[in-house]
Amino acid sequence: MSDLESVVEETLASQLGDAAPGATVAIVNSDEIALAKGYGHADVETGRRIDKKATATRIGSVSKLVTWTAVMQGVQDGVLELDADVNSYLEDSPVTIPDTYANPVTLRHLGTHTAGFSVVPNPGLVTNSEALPRLETALVEDQPDRIRPPDEAVAYSNWGATLAGHIVAEAYDTTFEEYVQSNIFDPLGMKHSTFDQPVPADHPGNLAAPHDSSGDGITRADPVYINWRPAGSMSATALDMAAFMQAHLGYGTDAILNSETMATMHSRQYGRHPAVNGLRYGFFEYGSPSTSYIGHSGGTVYYTAWLGLLPDHDVGVFIGFNGPGDPITPAAEILAEYDLFAESLTPDPTTGRASRERAEAVVGEYKSTGSSFENDWRQVLGLLSRLSVDATDDGGLVTQTMGGDAVEWVETEPYVYHERNGDDVLAVDVVDGRVRQLYLNSQPSTAFLPVTTPNQRAVTLGAVGAAVGGSALSLAGWAGASGWRRLNRSGSGGDSKSTATDETTQPDSGEEGSQ
Template identity: 40%
Template sequence: MQYRHIRSIVVVALSIALVSTPVGTTTAPAVRSADTLSDQIELTNRTETEAWLDETMARQLEEDHVPGAAVVIVNDGEVVLAKGYGYAELGSQRPVVANETVFSIGSTGKLVTWTAVMQGVEDGQLELDRDVNGYLTDSTVTVPDTYARPVTLEHLGTHSAGFEDTFSGMVTDDPDEIRPMEEILTDHQPSRVRPPGQYVAYSNYGTALAGHALDERSDASFSELVDDRIFIPLGMTDTTYAQPLPDRLESRRAIGYTHQNGEYQAHEPVTWTLPPEGGSLRTTTTDMSRFMIAHLNEGSYNSERILKAATVRDMHRRHFTKSEEVPELNGMAYGFIEMDRNGETIVGHWGDTPRFKSLLALYPERDTGVFVVYNSPGGGPARFELLQAFTDRYYPRADTPVVEPPAGAAERARELTGDYRSLTISESSWERVLGVMTRTYTVGATDEGYLTTASLGEETRRWVERRPGVYEEVGGGDLLVFQFNKNERATHLFRHSFGPATYERVPWYESQTVLQSVLGAGIVAFLSVLLLWLGGPVWRRWRGRGIPSDHERAAQWVLGTTSLLWLVVLAIFLFAWINFNAEAASPSLALQAGKVLPYVALAGTVGAVVATGFAWRDGYWNRPARVHYSVVTALALLFAWQLSLLGILPV
């Protein structure tokens, strides 16, 4: 129990400070009321749907600390309901209005990118299975031939190209830094870290690269193509990539908020420097309803057609299967993410910006679509809760959930324990910290045979075995699926509810337990050295001890300086993690210094190792002092080792 408390303290130390409106009318946020559950209900009953949605959204805005949101539901080619909830701006009490309020929707806008790419395929300008470099002959962008197999648009559209994750070049504090697509993609190209087509690992760069390929094959720019071939035909007059927003839309822009210490803080809009398809799309819910209807209606909206029916069906079908043994596990469609729930076929996408969270979900077999967007980070979990609640209400689960582990489950569960880290992670920069700390699942096992999963920022979940290697969430509908090597050892983990990711089992020395233990012990050790360093003269006077020799003082200074440097390095990157968006937009002087200081601290650590040898050979101080010096030096080495695994000390 004591160890668990220490571990919790270390985690906190590392991560701290890291109602409704139908179209044209407004209603203030409502208070929470009891859940409304019933048997399957017809979606076309607008009164029932509106009552349920009002109650659900009011509860979410209150519980998840979201000032405002907007939802649109479409069915059979028509808008069933479009409503705004809460406020687009708290100061003026400006409400969210579904057909007026403009939201940033982040990566949900990538569906527009992939629709445009498929228009290029239809026109014969692009081919899904061709080396993407074939489209970049006149561009400074070139995908390196790291692996024999080339990267294709098929790989980019399924997020299986094998790029490392990177945030650099995506956002900026200065709108004047927005540069042409070609320059950004050239200057901020991520490394290829695995063969294409092997695993799914979400890539913002991959989508931007596909948009650039289309741009290179066309006479018009990407933005012009999308305007002429998607937005104008669909009547999406309030949708734009423009930064800053045009005056006619700026007055209707939803403000992004964070909730801290019981209060909401407003933020200025993010400026996106990755090309238009990287996250700068702003739109209204009613505009997005037209886009959803076009996809549900096999490419047509009213008298306009943006894609052929066969192309739409191809975009919605599975293109990447993550587990042949578990076909019910969500994979990747083309541009669309599979989000099946309750046995229902669902494809869509979600989007994240620092303050806005969105989700678009299509039920092609039901001719139904849902789009929701929130103006605060609390919308992150809320959107998936809404998706599950909507599916449960209108398309409830038919089978019976598994309740108890079968015979032999306890032994099989123990073989699966360990840490599994997302492949969507940086391999070459300090940004790796974000992935290691927030995209790692620690899998445990209970004596009864249940699995447990824990991850920073999420509650611990329990899972029950459905069959070997396949586990169902207790009290939920999610699945965990394990992949095994030829020795029948689990090597990878997949989450049903999170299609565009693969989690790889990490060795014991990269586990969260080892990381937290080494960093925690290092912090304590370094602080003890500084205390002794500063308090030593007072202690010697009080005890009547003699003045240390020059060699002893030099050894103390080496370890004292090294300890201080490691603490400074950790503090710099802790604050960089906490202020990740700001550092990604414009690296601070502290972060730039932090990229150099680890090497200075490492040199000091090597010096401390040498000094340790002299201390024991020449009998510096007394034995307990020499032991303390040796232990701290060893921890400094382990500290450097763990920071190298975090990407803070690249070697």
């Protein structure tokens, strides 16, 4: 990886000083740290700069990869089972999953976001760290309903990840924070990492301050804290994240997981459709399905992060901003610079009457499983991600979200469509002539479900339009699924104009809350 440092600096240039004041970057190649460096300022008010060794940033939902690693440690120890009813681990906890459906919720469902929970719009954010409740209390206070059977559809769930962390703590009779410190951070030498909020005064290093760039210039922001710690309260330095990536690439693996357990975690656990990306255990698949690019995005109100692994090349990249930057695009551009992604090929289009008939069968309106609000004002929050689908005369499709650009698709095999002038893929599950689910390769954390006429966008807007406002939309939440669209526009996914809105996570700090 020659000239790596100049490549990194070039890819970050468009964001540093504009979207965020500083960045922390780690790139590993096999057992070597190819680059670990801090860029810009940790605090614009004091002029303190980011240091790769001592300056930590909040990493949002990238934290979940540590949580899922902890679950797999429990599986390796024989303390947990991926396919056991999670209630069997909650006998001494106030949290209970109701038996709404015949099949129980399992840890495998939690790690693939297929448990069937509704979306909880309030992530339990507070501005006073003394107001943070116990983990089980936070889970009970905002427990979502079970709205579909397990394994039926992907629907990103911060609550489900938090439950998984609580189960680890219950199984080992400790707190979640103490467990990961003793069993992941200490063995890997991640001395500057913690899930604690605020970061303890005697903890090594210092936390980069949160920053806001929504107004004129970049300003320091007030800290926010998150109740659902396992879903995204972790802070870490570039060097700490390098150690974590190397462990997941098989260098130092035995310190946290043996090779067999790691292989299970990295294998596909849930497939949405053969033509699009699926899910590993805790990791999402990105870019072209022919490329084994796995990872997780993270975002809070004032921090963003990305961790991506190319296990076939023994390469990993982590980028964290202490502001609302986009770490996904530069990460993919860095990897693409070294030709580490498989070439994306578009098959020949289908033609004929059968193509037109299939396209007509797909026409309609679809809602994202990431916005499953029903029967109250909160359903307005999902309207921005509603997908309208129309057919073209040649058997293709045109999709559009509210306020978004129209995207054209060409059918390349029955019910599989490639983006015209782009690299995204749209696939449709059809059973007995009726659409069951629709998928976008660029959005592995969600599926799109057909919307019935009474719930379609025009009807919903007419009924609750008066409720739409900044205060309502601000609840739209923090899914760690943000950035698929940006990723798809970069080297790993081509030039896609993804048709669904980014699902972003909310607040984290010089303290603050998470994605």
